[in-house]
């Protein structure tokens with residue numbers, strides 16, 4: 001599927017990997033709704049993107065995507081008819097996510113991306129006990145791993161996302177992205193869904 005002219009919804013789109021996804025999608029001609037609970041980061045991202053792309057191509061919506069109540073009716077009319085369009089017409093956002101589990105019946109593909117370490121703000125949290133909680137004691141090991149395996153640029157992960165979107169044959173795939181091997185697919189002996197691309 002080509003994304004040019006389509007509408008994409010990116011959760012956690014205000015910073016880090018999500019922000020790189022937004023940038024890549026806009027670069028491919030999509031309109032993008034950024035959903036994020038961090039209002040300040042969201043507004044900053046929207047302002048920065050507006051300097052590079054037409055302002056009407058992005059909208060920032062502040063919400064916690066784990067809160068079903070906050071998701072209800074939050075999409076502006078200009079975006080709503082497209083982002084939830086399926087073979088069966090326009091459906092609700094939460095319902096469309098639920099239907100992803102039944103992807104073959106509704107024209108929805110469901111793939112996952114598993115990246116190694118990526119240079120985003122979350123990596124700064126490693127030094128903060130309040131963010132790491134029980135894992136704080138592992139911070140030195142995590143830093144050693146980052147040094148050993150390398151840390152990727154978020155744009156590399158966005159490249160993987162675009163590959164998944166543009167290649168309609170990818171469904172039920174596990175895309176791994178590492179500094180050493182780049183974008184590749186995890187091979188499993190048996191998966192619950194048939195895949196046409198391995």
Ligand SMILES: NC(=O)C1=CN([C@@H]2O[C@H](COP(=O)(O)OP(=O)(O)OC[C@H]3O[C@@H](n4cnc5c(N)ncnc54)[C@H](O)[C@@H]3O)[C@@H](O)[C@H]2O)C=CC1
Nearest residue numbers: 012014015016017036037038064065116117118120121122
């Ligand atoms: N950075 C890394 O090395 C890797 C990150 N990941 C995962 O990828 C995802 C994104 O990671 P980063 O971009 O690095 O993180 P990040 O912390 O830099 O960005 C995450 C964004 O998601 C938003 N967010 C979090 N929970 C939310 C919620 N409930 N509702 C709305 N917005 C919410 C945050 O406000 C933030 O803007 C995370 O799940 C992370 O665990 C996976 C592998 C490697």
Ligand SMILES: CCCCC/C=C\C=C\C(=O)C/C=C\C/C=C\CCCC(=O)O
Nearest residue numbers: 115116117122126142149178179180181
């Ligand atoms: C640790 C606190 C922050 C939590 C989320 C941030 C980062 C998450 C990183 C990962 O999930 C990646 C972890 C492990 C994979 C690391 C390297 C794999 C590379 C393998 C290879 O190159 O062959």
